[in-house]
Amino acid sequence: MGMQNNGQDRGDRHDQRNFGQDDRQHRSPQGEQHQGAIRLFDDHGMYALPALRSDRQAALDNQGAAWHAKPMRIVFLGDVVGRSGREAVLRVLPDLRSRLQTDLIVVNGENASHGFGLAPDMARDFLNAGADAITLGNHAWDRKELIPFLSQEKRVVRPLNFPPGTPGQGAVVVELSGGRRALIMNVMGRLFMDPLDCPFRLTAQELSRYKLGGVAGGGSIQAVVIDVHGEATSEKMAFGHSFDGQATLIVGTHTHVPTADHQILPGGTAYQTDAGMCGDYDSVIGMGKEAAASRFWRKTPGERLAPSEGEATVCGVFVESDDSTGHAVRVEPIRIGGRLSQMIPSLSA
Numbered sequence: 001m002g003m004q005n006n007g008q009d010r011g012d013r014h015d016q017r018n019f020g021q022d023d024r025q026h027r028s029p030q031g032e033q034h035q036g037a038i039r040l041f042d043d044h045g046m047y048a049l050p051a052l053r054s055d056r057q058a059a060l061d062n063q064g065a066a067w068h069a070k071p072m073r074i075v076f077l078g079d080v081v082g083r084s085g086r087e088a089v090l091r092v093l094p095d096l097r098s099r100l101q102t103d104l105i106v107v108n109g110e111n112a113s114h115g116f117g118l119a120p121d122m123a124r125d126f127l128n129a130g131a132d133a134i135t136l137g138n139h140a141w142d143r144k145e146l147i148p149f150l151s152q153e154k155r156v157v158r159p160l161n162f163p164p165g166t167p168g169q170g171a172v173v174v175e176l177s178g179g180r181r182a183l184i185m186n187v188m189g190r191l192f193m194d195p196l197d198c199p200f201r202l203t204a205q206e207l208s209r210y211k212l213g214g215v216a217g218g219g220s221i222q223a224v225v226i227d228v229h230g231e232a233t234s235e236k237m238a239f240g241h242s243f244d245g246q247a248t249l250i251v252g253t254h255t256h257v258p259t260a261d262h263q264i265l266p267g268g269t270a271y272q273t274d275a276g277m278c279g280d281y282d283s284v285i286g287m288g289k290e291a292a293a294s295r296f297w298r299k300t301p302g303e304r305l306a307p308s309e310g311e312a313t314v315c316g317v318f319v320e321s322d323d324s325t326g327h328a329v330r331v332e333p334i335r336i337g338g339r340l341s342q343m344i345p346s347l348s349a
């Protein structure tokens with residue numbers, strides 16, 4: 001959520017020295033040779049620019065990919081806001097898990113505690129209700145007791161591009177049924193947000209440690225889910241295309257409004273610019289509309305923002321992927337309860 005954003009445009013500091021994917025053999029930063037892993041540096045030692053995928057490339061790459069009878073099923077739920085959001089998510093999670101036969105559920109919890117941060121007991125509640133991992137964002141430390149909690153509970157991840165030495169971690173590998181493994185990452189954008197390390201470069205470095213794909217094909221990880229927490233649609237789209245083919249799902253959070261651009265990108269990555277919040281939509285991005293609106297009308301200190309407590313809409317995205325490639329084969333939005341039009345994926349669709 002960005003209600004505390006200072007509104008300054010710090011400009012695009014993207015340094016254009018990103019990375020690329022190269023299907024040929026290459027040398028990793030550790031000097032180790034990998035077949036088909038991510039290429040971080042070009043021949044001049046610069047970060048390689050991404051080779052963005054086209055539909056034609058993807059069609060060629062996907063020829064011969066084995067189809068598994070039972071795909072991996074993934075649910076991602078956007079920023080949970082306040083009590084209304086928490087209660088709705090806790091109510092819906094067990095049903096989603098059984099109805100959609102999910103293998104992996106990820107929830108963004110950065111606004112669960114009265115709109116600001118996540119308390120450890122709330123994190124435990126989400127995990128106990130069926131979440132496999134929880135992501136955060138710019139409100140990660142609003143409840144400070146979460147900081148020591150992250151050293152015990154690795155399934156709660158904060159943005160990867162926080163400064164070196166920051167407590168917690170930006171990625172976690174969770175073990176799934178059938179010996180499969182999923183990498184969950186949280187990364188923050190920089191446009192109209194806090195100045196942080198480059199999310200593109202750090203994501204490339206993190207992904208270079210793994211190979212997405214089936215165990216039989218030498219894959220070390222069968223699914224990658226990246227929550228890109230950012231204000232600007234442009235930055236999130238650029239991020240999605242940059243890592244197309246290297247992740248199963250790249251989904252935006254932070255703006256608290258679901259976008260209608262859910263799609264499978266040419267390289268096989270499911271993408272949606274913002275999952276939308278799990279909160280009351282009769283509000284200003286989850287917070288009481290009167291207090292939030294008055295801040296725009298008057299340039300005087302307004303009353304403290306508090307979450308709107310009407311019935312929440314649980315918003316997110318549902319993905320099915322092929323375990324042999326780690327790529328998405330289906331992506332659908334989720335909108336359950338509350339004011340928004342309802343969208344509940346069906347396994348028979």
Ligand SMILES: [Fe+2]
Nearest residue numbers: 001079111254
């Ligand atoms: Fe948020």
Ligand SMILES: [Fe+2]
Nearest residue numbers: 001137138254
């Ligand atoms: Fe946020």
